[in-house]
Amino acid sequence: MTANPWVRPYVLTGGRTRTRQTLHVHTLVSAPHYDPAFAARLLPEARSLYERAHDGVESVAELSANCGVPLGVTRVLLGDLAAGGRLELNAEALTSPYDPRVLKRVIHGLRDLA
Amino acid sequence: MAFATSPEGAPLPTSVKIVVAGGFGVGKTTLVSAVSEIPPVNTEAWMTQASKTVDAVYTDDDKTTTTVAMDFGRITLSQDLLLYLFGTPGQARFWQMWDDLCRGASGAVVLVDTRRLDASFAAVNYFENDTDVPFIVGVNLFDGVQTHALDEVREALRLSKNVPLIACDARDRQSVVQTLVTALTHSLEVASANAAGEQGTLARR
Ligand SMILES: Nc1nc2c(ncn2[C@@H]2O[C@H](COP(=O)(O)OP(=O)(O)O)[C@@H](O)[C@H]2O)c(=O)[nH]1
Numbered sequence: 039m040t041a042n043p044w045v046r047p048y049v050l051t052g053g054r055t056r057t058r059q060t061l062h063v064h065t066l067v068s069a070p071h072y073d074p075a076f077a078a079r080l081l082p083e084a085r086s087l088y089e090r091a092h093d094g095v096e097s098v099a100e101l102s103a104n105c106g107v108p109l110g111v112t113r114v115l116l117g118d119l120a121a122g123g124r125l126e127l128n129a130e131a132l133t134s135p136y137d138p139r140v141l142k143r144v145i146h147g148l149r150d151l152a
Numbered sequence: 153m154a155f156a157t158s159p160e161g162a163p164l165p166t167s168v169k170i171v172v173a174g175g176f177g178v179g180k181t182t183l184v185s186a187v188s189e190i191p192p193v194n195t196e197a198w199m200t201q202a203s204k205t206v207d208a209v210y211t212d213d214d215k216t217t218t219t220v221a222m223d224f225g226r227i228t229l230s231q232d233l234l235l236y237l238f239g240t241p242g243q244a245r246f247w248q249m250w251d252d253l254c255r256g257a258s259g260a261v262v263l264v265d266t267r268r269l270d271a272s273f274a275a276v277n278y279f280e281n282d283t284d285v286p287f288i289v290g291v292n293l294f295d296g297v298q299t300h301a302l303d304e305v306r307e308a309l310r311l312s313k314n315v316p317l318i319a320c321d322a323r324d325r326q327s328v329v330q331t332l333v334t335a336l337t338h339s340l341e342v343a344s345a346n347a348a349g350e351q352g353t354l355a356r357r
C-alpha cells in the first residue's frame with residue numbers, strides 16, 4: 039500500500055520526529071505475535087508496517103520502502119509499536135559497529151560469495 | 153523476500169551496514185546493484201519531499217537520466233548475518249541524511265570517477281572531518297582501464313596515507329566484494345588501533 043497523501047507526517051506522528059529507541063536504517067524489526075484486534079485499531083500506515091513486520095524480518099529501511107511510508111514517519115511509528123511491546127528489534131546487537139567478531143564474520147561471508 | 157519471522161525467543165539476525173558515498177554519477181547505484189540480492193529499492197517514499205530528491209545525471213550525449221537520491225541493497229551472508237549497503241544522496245545539502253546513514257555504520261566507501269574527481273570532494277571532506285566512520289576510497293574504473301595512477305589520484309584528493317585507495321569496477325560483483333572486504337578490513341584496523349591507543353592512555357595514567 040502507499041502512504042496516505044492526505045495525512046501529513048506531522049499528523050501521523052503527533053509532530054514527533056524522535057523516538058526512544060535507536061532505530062538505524064539497518065535495524066531489523068519483527069512482529070512475532072500478530073494481534074488482529076490491535077491491528078484494526080491502527081492507522082493505515084502503522085498497520086501496514088505492523089503487518090509487514092509480521093510477515094518476516096526486515097530492516098527499518100525496507101519496511102519504509104515496501105510500505106511506502108516515509109523514513110522519518112516509519113521510525114516514529116515503529117518506535118511506538120516497539121515501546122508497546124508489539125515488535126522485536128535487533129538494536130541491542132549493534133552497540134558497536136566495529137565488533138571484531140562480527141566484522142570478521144562479514145569479511146569471511148563476503149569472501150565466500152566472491 | 154523477507155526472512156521468516158523468527159520463532160519465539162530466537163534472536164533476530166545481526167545486521168551490519170556499509171555506506172557508499174560520492175558525487176552524482178560516480179557509480180554508487182551500480183555498485184550496490186552489483187552485489188545486492190534485492191533490486192535497487194525505490195526510495196521515492198523515503199522522504200516527504202520526493203521531488204527534491206531526484207538527482208539529474210547528464211551523460212555525454214546530453215541525455216538526462218534521473219536516479220532517485222538514495223538506494224540500498226542487502227546481502228544475506230548467513231541465516232543470522234545480514235549486510236546492508238546504503239548509497240548516500242549525491243547532493244551535499246542532504247548532510248543530515250548522511251549523518252543518519254552513517255550512524256551505526258561499520259565502514260564506508262567513497263567512490264570517485266577520475267574524469268570528475270571534484271564530484272566526490274564533498275564526500276571525502278565529510279568522511280575526513282564530520283564522521284568517525286572509517287572510510288576507503290574506490291576509484292571506479294569506468295571503462296575497466298586505469299587511466300590515472302592511484303598515486304596521482306591520492307595526491308589530487310590530498311588523501312592521507314592512512315586511507316586505503318583502491319581501484320574497482322562498480323559493475324563487477326567480484327570487484328565490489330573485494331572493495332567491501334577492503335573497507336571492513338580497514339575498519340577493523342582503525343578500531344583495533346583506537347583500542348590500543350586507549351589502552352596506552354590508560355597504562356600511562
Ligand atoms: N562504463 C561504465 N559505466 C558505469 C560504471 N559505473 C557506473 N556506470 C554508469 O554511470 C552512470 C551513473 O552510475 P550510477 O551508479 O547511477 O551513479 P550514482 O549517481 O553514483 O548512483 C550510469 O549510467 C551507469 O550505468 C562503470 O564502471 N563503467
Ligand SMILES: [Mg+2]
Nearest residue numbers: 180181219220
Ligand atoms: Mg544513484
